[in-house]
Amino acid sequence: MALDTESFDILLDTVRRFIRERLVPAENYVEEHDEVPQEIVQEMKDIGLFGLSIPEEYGGTGLSMSQECQVAFELGRTALAFRSVFGTNVGIGSQGILMDGTPEQKRDILPRVASGDLIMSFALTEPDAGSDAASLKTRAELDGDHYVLNGTKRFITNAPRAGAFTLMARTGGPGATGVSAFIVPADTPGLRLGKPDKKMGQRGTKTCDVILEDARVPAANIIGGVAGQGFKTAMKVLDRGRLHISAVSCGTAQRIIEESAAYARERKQFGKAIGEFQLIQAMLADSQAEMLAGWALVQDVSRRFDLKPPHMSDPDVSMRASCAKLFCTEMVGRVADRGVQIHGGSGYINEYKVERFYRDVRLLRLYEGTTQIQQLIIGREVLRAG
Template structure:
């Protein structure tokens, strides 16, 4: 495994780092206050190619593979997580389905405009009765001639208020359970597609999630994504593909928290000396660094496996679990190192602390990741013992 990036990708990384540190990050407090990402930031993000991270070159994207995406995600993760989530949702679960499962006609229609950011993507799976149990969908799609009529609702849909293209999961055959779920591409403005109220969240300000309703929503048959009945499999692939990217974004946030903590520990004086000279603070910093390097190593290993076309169901779940747990641990230590300053809104530490919490819930809870890992271990055990029998 060689995770060394080429000169072109390294130049891109440096440019993104400069953009994030000098253009986006100084506006973190403003984004937090206004719950809005300034339009000029989004415009610049599109111009430098951030909306095309997941899209192949032939459709106008960067075509840099999962390792390359993780390099960019790590840099993006260094700033306000609301901004990070808007970009990450679009380039991850919002567009990967079309890239991986779309027909050539679908790719030609949507991907070039998604690469430039003209169209923003969202992923609509979660429902009031179907969160961790993603097979318990109530949204139904009934085929009538050359159309499907979709009825139902979704909630907690990231990017929904700004999305132009939704990847939607719905039941097409209730008798088949998970094998009766189909995925669809639904465009903004489609009759019967209604965007509901925007949720007030603990964190991720500037990134908006909302309910989505389908009331006799007519979707043409050519907007079926993949094969009818393969929607649940598609959802697992889309979520699995994005987990290395999410871990890389968490990694960037962890690195930023370590840098802020190191700086503060050298500047803050207690008992006549900088607190960095206190052994307990040194231990906190050492533990943070150890967690970061562990996360970095596994993130890029899983990304490499994705690029090699390997099965990463277990490893993707591991990296999602590890990334969210480490981010929360590091955010907690950063608050402790900063003391009272880490608890007030004048400094970004408390914001990272709040933002970190959702990573243990969205795109598959930590508990579900453990279930996936255990299930894969049992399958591997059964397969190896069957061969040896």
């Protein structure tokens, strides 16, 4: 699926103008209040940002992966909290239903996801299961035509905003084949939220624990209607999510480069702008070259993603998505570090936004699979292919 070129160009121009005129001016508010204003959330719904990856037949925009990455790049050029508001709807919260859900589940859930009326959140990580997702301990015991869920999910993005969760629980024995994916409404009796997490950065994003104590969910809420397929569903959604985050990383790197260059043109030392010193130019040059290399990689892999059969896994594409995620999220960390260095002491002060981006981008190397998980995926595929 893809939006026609003319319509996509209009959407991209609208997103750029929205970022420039509404989001960037609101960055200080989000930093100070740890909250995205509701009027901005409503504007996001009006623009269609909640349904970027949802097919048009379900009320979404129906972007291809390469188109989504172009939008994600632009969204990376402002505070990451804004993208987080709808990020789980576009990605891991909805894609499992889109790929593996029953026709009834798709008709019921996806139109509300696309409109933003329903916020979906993805609940996989647990206190003792993060990178080792196949070892999760949350149990789902069959009781008549319902499952009874018990366990705790941790660091769940958008949980405080969510109307429903794509939630992984163990219905069978140990390992990946014992895991099932459930659609769990947030108002399910026995489901409660922990206290909001206080994070290093990304103020305005919302994460917390999701605690299940004898929460009863209809058996019909298993995604696809088949138990034991949850781990496969979770893994299938990650390629798209990793490419999305890679594109965001490139956009954020470009914003940091622009902030750093502007400072270097204005800040004077030894009687001239610091941008005239070659060592400052070298840092800017390294950052620009790395960002462009990462963005070229994202564009290439996203096009390959679009060429593979819909909703089918491809080990080569998955490996390349991991390469993009590894390189781009590590790259933006280096760019942010150089940005602080170019700003000198001012880069350590909250008044300058480069300090915020320095904290915000650190999370990008952790979610959607840590850098080390990407290394394992890439290494194993290289050995297998050889």
